[in-house]
Amino acid sequence: MCIVAIAWQLFDELPLILLSNRDEFLQRPTEPLHQWTDKPIFAGRDEQSGGTWLGIHQEIQPYHHQNGRWVAVLNFRDGAQASDNERSRGELVTDFLTSHLSPMAFAHQINLLDYGGFNLIIGDTQQAVIVNNRGHAPTPLYAGLHVFSxxxxxxxxxxxxRLRSRLRQEVLPLISENSAFEYWQDAAFAALSDTTKAPIDKLPKTGLDIAIEQALSSIYIEPIALSNIETTMPTYGTRTQSILTVSYDSKSINLSEKYHLQLNSREYQHTQHE
Structure with a gap:
């Protein structure tokens, strides 16, 4: 259960500004943001399946070459049971970042039935496309602010x-004043760290118990016991917070991450790449 916000082609200097929270089981082994040695990818990594939830194309040699390709994937919560033969959704990210297809061409060639439910947002500096395997055909993003869960x-x-409102009121005006990452990053991470939960009457109906649904309703999910909300041992929560920006000419790509090592004490490691 994750969230992704994209300011697409709103600012001349930064055609892409992407903010993301990755929510995951706490015991799932994960590597923080790093340059992969086996693929031209800069991203965190799910050690269980080998894929990732958000990343950019970057080649190690000769000079950390970047081509402006980026991807984010979210699971789709509809109560459908996962199949044992489903491919990892993280492979969609790595497959696009290592391909030469345009975002739209790549979206059209995905074998949708191979994966569990997903929302996939793929792009470069020229085009951004969203597609899922729950009936939403590949669709280009229009210029504007988009928020997906x-x-x-x-x-x-x-x-x-709530995230859309906070970005419009607190973050986008700062970027309009000064697009330098250091100027607005604190406000952006503050919006991603909002723990306000939805009132009962505003919860989505996804088949989950109401208490669990409410615990998952905030932008930032504090550590919870997902299978039983009344137990004291947390099993699930927001694991990673990321901000990705791409400049118009792709010469400046920044991916900054807060990786929560010990969610109970809110300790984290902050890695930034330019």
Whole structure:
């Protein structure tokens, strides 16, 4: 259960500004943001499946070459049971970053039935496309602010509308004043760290118990016991917070991450790459 916000082609200097929270089981082994040695990818890595949830293309040699390709993937929460033969959604990220297809061409060639439910946002400096395997055909993003979570792209969940509002009021005006990352990053991470939960009457109906649904309704999910909300041992929460920006000419690509090592004490490691 993750969330992704994209300011697409709103600013001349930064055609892409992407903010993301990755929510995951705490025991799932994960590597923080780094340059992969086996693929031309700069990203965190899910050690269990080998893929990732958000990344950019970057080659190690000769000079950390970047081509402006980026991807984010979210799971789709609809109560459908996972199949044992489903491919990892993280492979969609690595497959696009290592391909030469345009975002739209790549989206059209995905074998949708191979994966569990997903929302996939793929792009470069020229085009951004969203597609899922729950009936949403590949669609280019229009210039504007887009916020996606684990439902249909057009769904208005409490957490998506709250993040949209905070970005419009607190973050985008700062970027308009000064697009330098250092000027607005604190406000952006503050918006991603909002723990306000939805009122009962604003919860989506996804088949989950109401108490668990409410615990998952905030932008930032504090550590919880996902299977039983009344237990004291947390099993799930926001693991990683990321901000990705791409300049118009692709010469400046910044991916900054807060990787939560010990969620109970809110300790984290902050890695930034330019």
């Amino acid at each position: 684990n439902g249909q792209p057009e769904d208005s969940w409490f957490k998506t509308e």
